[in-house]
Amino acid sequence: MQLCFATNNRHKIEEISRLVGTNFHIVSLQEIGCYEELPETHDTIEENAFEKAEYVWEHFGVSCFADDSGIEVEALNGEPGVNTAFYAGPQRNANDNMDLLLKNLQGKANRNAHFRTCIALIINGEKHLFEGRIEGHILERQQGTGGFGYDPIFMPSGYQKSFAEMTLDEKGSISHRGKAVQKLIEFLQTMQK
Ligand SMILES: O=c1[nH]c(=O)c2ncn([C@@H]3O[C@H](COP(=O)(O)OP(=O)(O)OP(=O)(O)O)[C@@H](O)[C@H]3O)c2[nH]1
Numbered sequence: 001m002q003l004c005f006a007t008n009n010r011h012k013i014e015e016i017s018r019l020v021g022t023n024f025h026i027v028s029l030q031e032i033g034c035y036e037e038l039p040e041t042h043d044t045i046e047e048n049a050f051e052k053a054e055y056v057w058e059h060f061g062v063s064c065f066a067d068d069s070g071i072e073v074e075a076l077n078g079e080p081g082v083n084t085a086f087y088a089g090p091q092r093n094a095n096d097n098m099d100l101l102l103k104n105l106q107g108k109a110n111r112n113a114h115f116r117t118c119i120a121l122i123i124n125g126e127k128h129l130f131e132g133r134i135e136g137h138i139l140e141r142q143q144g145t146g147g148f149g150y151d152p153i154f155m156p157s158g159y160q161k162s163f164a165e166m167t168l169d170e171k172g173s174i175s176h177r178g179k180a181v182q183k184l185i186e187f188l189q190t191m192q193k
């Protein structure tokens, strides 16, 4: 089965390709001739995931899925949430985003946070949503150099290392994205039976 992964984030492609393995064949936006930014104009992760997938389905007529993700911090009433990618500004810089989050958490005892991924699938025009979530906390400072985004300051519950100190396989086995993709794979497998 061939599906377009509607994303411009190379880290997501790397993580999801490993998880999907040979279960189905993923094609990129470039491979279907889509070179534009995908619209993400809504206030929720769920709606933005569908907006990206719908754009590809409507403009290119290709079955596809999109991943919209965010980190939600308890003491900040769920922020950055839907603004995770550009929390510190339109430059979408990971260090600026982490610095701002650490600054906004200064002096706060509660550092609980979770990552959430919503994967919107449109297959032959039918729409489905899969969600994955991982609980953890925000570290005092960056730890590790792997991963992307906020990985160096996020430590999942029950672990003594940040996402940025894990291998891609380790992160994928517990992460928000890993859980959402697992649900997507199981769904696609039941469809093929
Ligand atoms: O530490 C992190 N570990 C992760 O596993 C992770 N996944 C997402 N993020 C952050 O959340 C934004 C989502 O925004 P997002 O879902 O709109 O993605 P994006 O704009 O980068 O790509 P696209 O898929 O929309 O093209 C991204 O930019 C990252 O800053 C992560 N941070």
Ligand SMILES: [Mg+2]
Pocket (backbone or CB within 6 Å): 040, 085
């Ligand atoms: Mg985006």
